[in-house]
Amino acid sequence: MTSQVATQKGWKIGDREFQSRFLLGTGKFPSVLAMQAALEASGAEIVTVALRRVDLTGRKDPQADMLKEIDPAKYLVLANTSGAMSAEEAVRLARLAVAAGLPKWIKLEIHPDPRYLLPDPIETLKATEILVKEGFTILPYIQADPVLAKRLEEVGAATVMPLGAPIGSNRGVETRAMIEIMIEQSQVPVIVDAGLGAPSDAAEAMEMGADGVLVNTAIAVAEDPAAMARAFRLGVEAGRMGYEAGLGPTQRTAMATSPLTGFLDE
Amino acid sequence: MSGVPGDPLEVLPFARSRAVETFAELMFGPKRLEDLANEARGETRKNFGRTMRLFAPLYLSNECVNSCQYCGFSKENPIRRVTLNLDEVESEAKYLAAQGFRNLLLVSGEHPREVPVSYLAQTVKRTVGLFPSVAIEVAPLATAEYREIVAAGAEGLVLYQESYDRAAYAEMHVSGPKRNFDERLGGPERGYAAGFRRIGLGVLVGLADWRRELVALAAHVSHMMKVGWRSQITLALPRLRPAAGGFQPRVAMSDRDFVRAICAFRIAFPQAGIVLSTREPAKLRDGLMELGVTMMSAGSETDPGGYTGVGKGRLHRTVRGREVALEAGEWEGAEATEQFEVSDGRSAEELSTVLRSRGLDPVWKDWDRAFAE
Numbered sequence: 001m002t003s004q005v006a007t008q009k010g011w012k013i014g015d016r017e018f019q020s021r022f023l024l025g026t027g028k029f030p031s032v033l034a035m036q037a038a039l040e041a042s043g044a045e046i047v048t049v050a051l052r053r054v055d056l057t058g059r060k061d062p063q064a065d066m067l068k069e070i071d072p073a074k075y076l077v078l079a080n081t082s083g084a085m086s087a088e089e090a091v092r093l094a095r096l097a098v099a100a101g102l103p104k105w106i107k108l109e110i111h112p113d114p115r116y117l118l119p120d121p122i123e124t125l126k127a128t129e130i131l132v133k134e135g136f137t138i139l140p141y142i143q144a145d146p147v148l149a150k151r152l153e154e155v156g157a158a159t160v161m162p163l164g165a166p167i168g169s170n171r172g173v174e175t176r177a178m179i180e181i182m183i184e185q186s187q188v189p190v191i192v193d194a195g196l197g198a199p200s201d202a203a204e205a206m207e208m209g210a211d212g213v214l215v216n217t218a219i220a221v222a223e224d225p226a227a228m229a230r231a232f233r234l235g236v237e238a239g240r241m242g243y244e245a246g247l248g249p250t251q252r253t254a255m256a257t258s259p260l261t262g263f264l265d266e
Numbered sequence: 267m268s269g270v271p272g273d274p275l276e277v278l279p280f281a282r283s284r285a286v287e288t289f290a291e292l293m294f295g296p297k298r299l300e301d302l303a304n305e306a307r308g309e310t311r312k313n314f315g316r317t318m319r320l321f322a323p324l325y326l327s328n329e330c331v332n333s334c335q336y337c338g339f340s341k342e343n344p345i346r347r348v349t350l351n352l353d354e355v356e357s358e359a360k361y362l363a364a365q366g367f368r369n370l371l372l373v374s375g376e377h378p379r380e381v382p383v384s385y386l387a388q389t390v391k392r393t394v395g396l397f398p399s400v401a402i403e404v405a406p407l408a409t410a411e412y413r414e415i416v417a418a419g420a421e422g423l424v425l426y427q428e429s430y431d432r433a434a435y436a437e438m439h440v441s442g443p444k445r446n447f448d449e450r451l452g453g454p455e456r457g458y459a460a461g462f463r464r465i466g467l468g469v470l471v472g473l474a475d476w477r478r479e480l481v482a483l484a485a486h487v488s489h490m491m492k493v494g495w496r497s498q499i500t501l502a503l504p505r506l507r508p509a510a511g512g513f514q515p516r517v518a519m520s521d522r523d524f525v526r527a528i529c530a531f532r533i534a535f536p537q538a539g540i541v542l543s544t545r546e547p548a549k550l551r552d553g554l555m556e557l558g559v560t561m562m563s564a565g566s567e568t569d570p571g572g573y574t575g576v577g578k579g580r581l582h583r584t585v586r587g588r589e590v591a592l593e594a595g596e597w598e599g600a601e602a603t604e605q606f607e608v609s610d611g612r613s614a615e616e617l618s619t620v621l622r623s624r625g626l627d628p629v630w631k632d633w634d635r636a637f638a639e
Contacts, residue, residue, distance in 0.1 A: 028314070028316060028317060029316065029627060030625040032627070052632055052633050053629070055631070056634055063366050064398070064630060083637050092636060092639070096636050112495075115537040116537070168312050169312070217312060221311040221312065
């Protein structure tokens with residue numbers, strides 16, 4: 001399928017350029033084949049892989065080798081540290097991932113709470129600071145907190161990835177008001193991550209001016225993951241086009257056809 | 267709480283919560299089971315994806331100082347007993363790793379002399395190299411003892427309360443340290459304080475009125491989610507199977523009620539793991555795969571040495587704390603006696619095939635020691 005993305009401008013994370021603004025997670029799929037079909041249909045260039053599902057011993061354990069299913073020539077594999085509860089753990093995992101042959105790009109996820117998987121802002125900032133100094137490209141998963149986003153930018157985060165809603169919740173861009181501020185203030189790409197349940201949610205985030213979105217659950221658990229991946233891709237592209245084309249400001253009230261203050265000119 | 271006789275939480279140190287109320291409404295209210303099943307399937311997919319985590323139990327020892335009416339390992343039972351040595355534990359572990367398992371549950375009877383904490387820690391150290399995730403299911407320990415197990419590399423703690431009904435608990439646990447209800451009840455919190463990341467709670471269905479037991483389990487889950495907010499809570503409600511000693515479950519729970527309970531737990535606690543063992547028959551296990559269960563065992567043996575036959579040469583009976591040799595005629599084909607009869611005997615590979623045919627991806631590894639090292 002030819003991509004409409006080609007008509008849109010590329011964008012950069014760190015010093016690397018990408019065409020697709022759609023990032024895909026690889027968890028929760030019903031099979032490897034379904035995951036691969038979804039990746040293909042998504043047009044994504046960046047995919048995340050949970051380190052807890054990968055063999056980090058270098059033995060290439062066939063029972064835990066998600067990586068062999070993803071072509072590194074086609075996709076940038078972004079290792080995610082999901083499961084880490086502290087900066088110390090996340091830093092150790094990032095180093096192990098590199099030792100296991102993964103790129104020095106990390107989706108930094110530190111959530112001490114395994115229920116809602118909400119990110120720990122303090123540990124995330126600490127880990128970002130350490131890993132950036134070690135030469136990692138860090139994409140941190142965070143609350144939609146504009147101040148935290150600026151603090152992360154200052155210590156060298158390559159992007160910020162605010163949540164739209166809790167992971168897996170499919171509730172859409174519930175944090176809209178805060179993400180708008182982040183987009184306004186950020187000097188690094190803002191990628192809306194987590195909670196996007198429908199292609200229209202992805203379009204909404206992109207219309208707001210987000211630089212990209214990351215989706216996993218909504219696609220992985222769809223009846224037809226590949227079709228849903230394509231639908232999200234179109235949502236991302238449509239939203240971006242709308243943003244670039246310049247959406248008209250929304251009006252809360254009808255405009256009177258005759259000016260209400262015309263009498264001043266009389 | 268309508269549908270539940272008495273107040274099951276009256277004598278338990280758990281606060282009421284919205285989730286517990288929700289559980290009771292779903293479990294005992296008028297909603298159709300089919301509607302619950304639909305909702306439960308949706309919640310399972312959302313929170314855990316279209317996947318199933320697999321694990322295997324490894325029985326270390328069937329020695330026990332407790333006398334419990336429902337358990338095959340009960341000290342009065344004249345069963346064939348053995349405690350595996352570390353090499354034997356490793357042989358069993360290697361067998362399970364070769365079956366594909368990467369998530370191991372070490373299980374043992376309670377016997378401070380035969381199965382001391384130092385031994386348990388050693389078995390963890392022997393197996394963590396083969397398994398990215400190791401959990402233990404043993405008698406409740408003190409916080410410092412749990413720390414020793416965590417330091418050895420274990421990540422999960424399984425400690426079922428068996429019964430939340432104090433009267434039934436006292437009646438079932440005839441003698442031995444297990445009689446101490448409150449010490450057991452506090453175990454999961456001590457384990458959390460010691461650093462376990464996955465904590466498994468559960469009740470043995472069949473010891474007391476299951477309606478009250480399930481509400482109490484829900485309250486315990488809710489309580490642990492608040493107290494142990496950094497841990498992954500799993501729950502299980504194994505229905506008692508016939509065991510050595512001739513125990514017959516006293517309060518039967520129908521398949522229909524069992525399925526309803528799994529669905530109600532899933533909806534009331536969307537992020538809790540739900541464990542289903544090989545105690546349940548294949549047909550029921552298959553049906554429940556999508557309705558809330560997130561962790562299954564397969565090909566399980568519930569006797570020490572059951573996978574590879576190790577430890578056979580040292581089988582004995584234990585009478586009043588002393589080892590008694592088996593009679594000459596008892597050795598033929600003898601194995602250590604199992605804790606309970608397995609109902610679903612399918613291998614890991616067979617179960618995986620069924621999972622895939624139902625659109626579920628078997629997940630073997632979902633944790634790495636590197637996280638906590």
